[in-house]
Amino acid sequence: MRYYLLCLLAISFTAKPIVIRHDVDDSEYKEFAKSDNSTVTFYGIYKGEEVVAGTGAIIADSWVVTAAHVAKYLVRSGKVQFKESFYQIEDVVRHPLWQDQQFPNDIALVKLTASVENVTIARLYGSSNEKGKTVTLVGRGDHGNGIDGVVGSDKNLRAAKNVVTGVREQWLQFAFDSGENALALEGISGPGDSGGPAFVTLHDSIFVIGVSSWQNTEATDWQEGKYGVIENYSRISYFKKWIEQTIAESSFNKEPNTQTFTNKVE
Template identity: 35%
Template sequence: MTRCLLIVLLAASSTASAVVIRHDVDDSKYRIPESTFSALVDMPGEGHGVLIDPRWVVTAAHTIPRHWEKKQVVINGIARDVERVVVHSGYKKPSQDVLDNALASWDWMLFWAQLTASDDIALLKLAQTATDVSPSGIYEHKNEFDQTVRIIGKGATATGATGYEFSSSRRTELRQAYNKITSAHDRYFCYVFNDPSEALPLEGGAGGGDSGGPVLINTEMGWRLAGLTSWSAGLRSTRTSTGQYGSIICNVRLSHYKEWIEGVISEQPRAGGRRSGF
């Protein structure tokens, strides 16, 4: 995609220091060691995925490089060959006409409407089983609304007071933050990056390059993968930076894709169909 899509897509090669943080909290409180979440997958250049099975990675479809000559991802610091890519058949990029109109008027409503109608999810099959990493369990319930989530990524970073520039680095240090889900329906759930007067102690939001990264919900069984960072509806007045307070970040809702994921992994396609990326 064009550089302009950096305004709304928090992604890797085709388009959200990592995780945008509160300006009144020291950055060191957000930083975490790589070992904290070893199931995190680094896509080429930028963007993430999550290991959910010893042979399978789930990611946002728009993180898949358009031309991926050396099909590899990095997990736990080790490069792993990718044997197969399965992109959901319902994944659709926003049309160029709608994008051009949005850039001219800075009215992104139709652009966002196209994003919400797209199934931004893909699965990668590793060539070899990842025996050194424990896969993340998936959160299968549909009660995400109003729950606190944990966001992990190493994309662009800044504070909510300033946001980050399009030119900011999209592969930095690993960070985590927390937020509360404000809407959950169908393909996506979203949260608002609030200013300090309404924020959680370590509130934050995904940054550019965090796409496909984990959004986790804590359960009796530990943290479970509820979603994947996908796209952001930033402030209408923000033309030069994103990630400011008030931004809304939307995430692929994995409970919606439970049957599709299970069908692909079991080699028995179910609802939603599929197509191979290669």
């Protein structure tokens, strides 16, 4: 129970751009992000101002996968950005077993009012061999580096690399390494990147294998975004059937989801 409570303190339920190596120029991460063609940014209102509320990956025509704790703050007609274009939310579907301020089942789907143009739809990864795979993380949330931690927000899109080191039933895990153990563009998600994708490229296709959920900062004395933290992403292969079934069933629903949303990011 003590470990559970400590981990709970490490979760950012406001939105979680990418936190990078301190010894690599930030411009390299921004340049890497230009190759992304599958990620969207959600916006919300915080203290009367527009902020990045989370991130998601486009997985089907007008459908985005994200985290349930991000979807909690999304509202119909809410603003969604893909590259330089903007779209609106039609509906939000959180996993039926997700509970607020809880770890499990942190997955959700967002339906947009229109199809995203000129997008590369990310396929859902269905195999259980994620361990050891190199992933690409993309986001526009708060940025920082492994020494200073999270330092602020500039709403620039960044992309980084990491390696899956742990696989649990619902989770994929990877660490923020430094020095010789780090990849050239090593990085992790930051506040505002929650719900963001972990992509892999296989046979010239883009697959989403995980969704940014929470970060264990016990190793850094509860300091987010520093070297040594452990990322936990909701595992797409575990939720693949629910995702596909939800999208399929939506075709037969004449009425939109009736749950109530707020556009305030806490």
